[in-house]
Amino acid sequence: MLLTATSIQLSAQSSVPSTASANTQALSLPARLTPQTRTAIEKLADSLRAAGVPADPLYDKAAEGVLKNGDDVRILAAIRTLARDLRTASSLLGTTAPASDVVNAASALSAGVPVSAVQRLVKRRANSGELDGRLALSFIILADFASRDVPVDAAVKAVDGLLARGAGVAELTAFRTGVERDLSAGRDVGTTLTTRAEGVLRRR
Amino acid sequence: MTDPDIQKAVPSTDRVSLQHESLQRDSLGDASLERAVSLLRTDVPVRDAWRNALLREISESPPPELRVPSNFLPDVPGRMPVLLRAFSVQPIAAIAACVLAMVVGGVGTLAVMRRSVPVTPTTAVAAAQVPLVTAANVNSGVGTRQVIRFALVAPGAAHVSVVGDFNNWDPNATPLKTARDGSTWLIDMPLSAGRHVYAFVVDGDIVADPSAPRVVDHDFGVQNSVILVGSL
Numbered sequence: 001m002l003l004t005a006t007s008i009q010l011s012a013q014s015s016v017p018s019t020a021s022a023n024t025q026a027l028s029l030p031a032r033l034t035p036q037t038r039t040a041i042e043k044l045a046d047s048l049r050a051a052g053v054p055a056d057p058l059y060d061k062a063a064e065g066v067l068k069n070g071d072d073v074r075i076l077a078a079i080r081t082l083a084r085d086l087r088t089a090s091s092l093l094g095t096t097a098p099a100s101d102v103v104n105a106a107s108a109l110s111a112g113v114p115v116s117a118v119q120r121l122v123k124r125r126a127n128s129g130e131l132d133g134r135l136a137l138s139f140i141i142l143a144d145f146a147s148r149d150v151p152v153d154a155a156v157k158a159v160d161g162l163l164a165r166g167a168g169v170a171e172l173t174a175f176r177t178g179v180e181r182d183l184s185a186g187r188d189v190g191t192t193l194t195t196r197a198e199g200v201l202r203r204r
Numbered sequence: 205m206t207d208p209d210i211q212k213a214v215p216s217t218d219r220v221s222l223q224h225e226s227l228q229r230d231s232l233g234d235a236s237l238e239r240a241v242s243l244l245r246t247d248v249p250v251r252d253a254w255r256n257a258l259l260r261e262i263s264e265s266p267p268p269e270l271r272v273p274s275n276f277l278p279d280v281p282g283r284m285p286v287l288l289r290a291f292s293v294q295p296i297a298a299i300a301a302c303v304l305a306m307v308v309g310g311v312g313t314l315a316v317m318r319r320s321v322p323v324t325p326t327t328a329v330a331a332a333q334v335p336l337v338t339a340a341n342v343n344s345g346v347g348t349r350q351v352i353r354f355a356l357v358a359p360g361a362a363h364v365s366v367v368g369d370f371n372n373w374d375p376n377a378t379p380l381k382t383a384r385d386g387s388t389w390l391i392d393m394p395l396s397a398g399r400h401v402y403a404f405v406v407d408g409d410i411v412a413d414p415s416a417p418r419v420v421d422h423d424f425g426v427q428n429s430v431i432l433v434g435s436l
Contacts, residue, residue: 027372057369059372060369060372060373061423063372063373063374064367064369064373064423064424065423065424066373067367067373067375067405067410068410068421068424068425068426069424070423070424074423074424077423078423078424081423100398104398104399107399111419140398140399140432143399144399144417144430144432147419147420147430148417148418148419180417
């Protein structure tokens with residue numbers, strides 16, 4: 001079967017307030033899971049909520065695991081790992097951080113970004129004052145790069161360098177788009193990270 | 205046709221005779237030679253009666269006898285004649301030849317199969333745009349939704365849906381509808397700003413978007429696609 005797909009962003013048509021998990025419907029665990037697994041997941045979710053950590057991603061992960069025919073053991077292991085990343089992200093960002101920031105930071109951790117790198121970016125926020133959306137955007141960029149086999153250390157260095165030199169959201173976005181383009185063209189990853197970061201700052 | 209018969213059919217006045225030219229070799233000079241050549245080049249007059257007699261003789265003669273070798277297969281319409289030849293092979297040589305043919309055939313078949321099996325049945329015709337979230341969306345955690353069009357060309361598919369972290373990976377939550385061409389499946393749906401992981405479900409099979417960046421799923425081993433939603 002020939003499959004051809006594309007996902008296209010249409011113009012923003014609504015301004016319905018939403019959070020990162022607001023797209024999800026009423027969260028519930030798949031019926032296929034055994035009662036023991038469901039109980040274990042619910043306990044994990046409750047403990048996260050009690051600590052002020054967003055727990056919705058656990059339900060998404062359970063549903064994804066069931067859809068992909070993962071067995072209960074595998075699903076529970078994935079959920080425990082995700083709960084750990086959420087808890088770590090929350091502890092790094094602080095209890096006052098928005099849920100979406102915590103989820104984005106946890107995604108970066110799950111993708112392979114080391115705790116030290118997240119910590120480094122969070123510390124920069126503390127030193128630079130409020131970073132607006134740049135911190136969460138940095139997590140998204142790093143998660144995206146890490147999941148696509150971009151060397152994490154080099155990516156963290158480039159993003160942190162941009163933040164250190166006051167790059168804004170538009171510049172971070174231009175950086176990511178440029179790297180994306182270069183990766184698609186098969187260019188050397190290490191080189192493109194450096195040249196794109198320098199190019200973005202040069203245009204300021 | 206015998207010589208007297210020819211003499212009967214062809215009048216004596218028409219017979220070509222070189223006797224009067226005295227073409228004895230010892231007496232030929234240049235002039236005589238040229239005359240002889242000129243005479244030989246002239247058309248020999250042939251009367252219709254003579255030609256008809258010759259053609260009648262040919263038509264009434266029996267066809268030449270066809271000598272067919274004993275190993276020649278009888279002529280069958282639509283088949284090339286085949287001349288059979290007898291060979292004799294030692295049994296051990298025949299076995300070796302069979303083994304060699306099996307090995308060569310097997311290796312050849314494997315090579316062809318490896319080359320002909322497609323790695324992936326998907327083909328992308330358009331690259332997905334992967335923009336990023338806006339600062340306001342990210343910072344506040346309360347952002348605007350953006351309408352995203354998911355499209356998949358799946359000829360022959362009976363049911364296509366999109367699943368992801370935006371619909372709790374529910375294959376029944378977001379079914380796509382076929383376009384006019386009957387093979388393109390579409391849906392527009394609002395997504396919150398941020399990074400979303402998703403996939404298509406085509407007749408029960410999970411299929412990553414062939415035109416979007418993919419991420420390896422270390423948890424369950426099935427690739428997802430990723431889209432970064434937002435406008436700048």
